[in-house]
């Protein structure tokens with residue numbers, strides 16, 4: 409027995425396993441079971457391009473740190489994007505990406521995520537650290553709201569504005585800040601909320617709570633409902649704001665992985681940015697909380713795990729039916745908008761905005 413203490417197997421196997429087991433027991437991170445139906449048939453899409461990085465181009469490379477969301481000003485031909493360092497930058501849209509100029513526009517002092525440009529030139533910002541902000545065209549920042557009934561927003565994430573001026577936005581988590589967003593996702597508990605804000609009365613209304621990482625928001629083209637994404641559940645839902653179903657929630661679409669922002673393209677389609685497809689690793693994590701706990705321990709004490717794969721853009725029609733899927737094994741997007749023949753993609757993981765020409769490299773029929 410005593411010889412075991414000095415033997416190689418003890419130091420190489422038994423000791424590390426014992427330490428790891430103890431560590432696992434002592435770690436308070438407590439993931440929940442997820443109400444996600446796995447093993448479901450994958451989302452059927454009639455057309456796809458699974459190698460969309462072929463022919464893709466980088467815009468503003470080196471001048472943009474993690475450009476999360478994109479908002480396009482067609483008159484000025486500039487894209488607004490919020491970066492990791494707190495800057496909302498403006499990037500000119502040119503035929504050649506090499507001609508694109510990047511301008512530091514305004515710094516929120518937080519982490520700007522969702523952006524919506526109003527017709528009057530105001531930018532409404534979901535800032536993960538600051539809350540819901542309005543930035544005037546003169547670059548003055550105003551805090552609109554950062555809490556609801558005493559529970560502060562911790563990860564204000566997606567935003568859109570209806571024609572009547574109502575602002576719809578999400579707080580992905582009231583528990584974890586943006587730097588720990590992965591932990592919220594791994595915890596698998598519904599810490600997210602979906603709100604509206606009326607600029608005339610300055611009143612915030614809670615529309616839905618207990619959401620699993622509430623993310624992107626898009627007001628429907630006909631202003632009848634507002635779509636919001638629940639990243640962890642891999643779905644988008646619609647909240648009716650008009651008509652007989654007003655105030656009720658229905659599923660808008662199932663997704664082949666985790667969504668982030670969603671934007672209407674003005675031409676009958678929504679572009680849903682996909683951070684990752686549902687990979688086998690991720691599916692295991694969904695199934696078994698102890699795997700999520702292991703991932704969380706690694707994330708907390710070692711570093712983030714590169715588990716995203718086959719992210720990109722899912723295009724759906726006005727009814728939420730998929731029409732095209734653009735993805736790539738090595739792509740992870742957090743927003744997508746369409747300008748001309750190109751889809752422009754933002755990503756918290758890249759130092760540039762990516763774009764790909766969907767006329768030149770189209771999604772082809774899958775059957």
Ligand SMILES: *[C@@H]1O[C@H](CO)[C@@H](O)[C@H](O)[C@H]1NC(C)=O
Pocket residue numbers: 484485486500501502507508509
């Ligand atoms: C790039 O686009 C911007 C905005 O349209 C324009 O002002 C600028 O002149 C363009 N730059 C070049 C080099 O074409």
